[in-house]
Amino acid sequence: MKQKKSILDENLSRNDPRVKQILVKMKKENYRPDALIEILHTAQNSYGYLPMSVLAFITKELKVPPSRVFSTVTFYHFFSLKSKGEHTCLVCTGTACYVKGAERILSEIEKDFHLKPGMVTNDNKLGLSTARCIGACGLAPAMVVDDEVHAKVKPEDVKNMVLSKTGVRV
Numbered sequence: 001m002k003q004k005k006s007i008l009d010e011n012l013s014r015n016d017p018r019v020k021q022i023l024v025k026m027k028k029e030n031y032r033p034d035a036l037i038e039i040l041h042t043a044q045n046s047y048g049y050l051p052m053s054v055l056a057f058i059t060k061e062l063k064v065p066p067s068r069v070f071s072t073v074t075f076y077h078f079f080s081l082k083s084k085g086e087h088t089c090l091v092c093t094g095t096a097c098y099v100k101g102a103e104r105i106l107s108e109i110e111k112d113f114h115l116k117p118g119m120v121t122n123d124n125k126l127g128l129s130t131a132r133c134i135g136a137c138g139l140a141p142a143m144v145v146d147d148e149v150h151a152k153v154k155p156e157d158v159k160n161m162v163l164s165k166t167g168v169r170v
């Protein structure tokens with residue numbers, strides 16, 4: 001009999017530090033449905049918003065009805081279901097990344113794309129956000145362009161990383 005693939009296999013990679021961070025949080029909370037808000041916080045902090053694939057994953061792992069997850073996310077204004085911009089660039093500004101130069105990465109993005117965290121380009125092509133820690137401290141400074149995690153990012157490489165992945169024009 002063919003086994004059903006898990007949501008994690010289909011849409012999320014176990015190697016993604018953000019997924020690992022959510023898994024660690026769920027484990028720490030003993031997969032308690034009561035910890036839903038804290039777990040959603042962890043997910044939003046890691047992704048900058050709450051992608052549907054992540055919500056589906058949390059729903060499944062906590063064994064809570066999708067309606068409960070969705071109503072929680074839509075009730076609290078600090079949760080967001082949408083990324084800003086067609087493409088996203090998330091710079092980790094957690095302690096390890098900060099120490100290793102996250103500010104310089106943000107400065108490069110500001111200079112090259114005229115963006116500050118929370119902003120989106122005029123054509124809505126690229127949105128910039130920050131996270132407190134995406135769970136990849138050993139790779140600091142880390143940056144995520146769309147779904148690709150970049151490790152040990154050098155400020156001088158930022159422009160090309162963003163351009164090659166997003167096709168955004170500057």
Ligand code: FES
Nearest residue numbers: 092094097136137
């Ligand atoms: S501080 Fe950036 S990944 Fe942890």
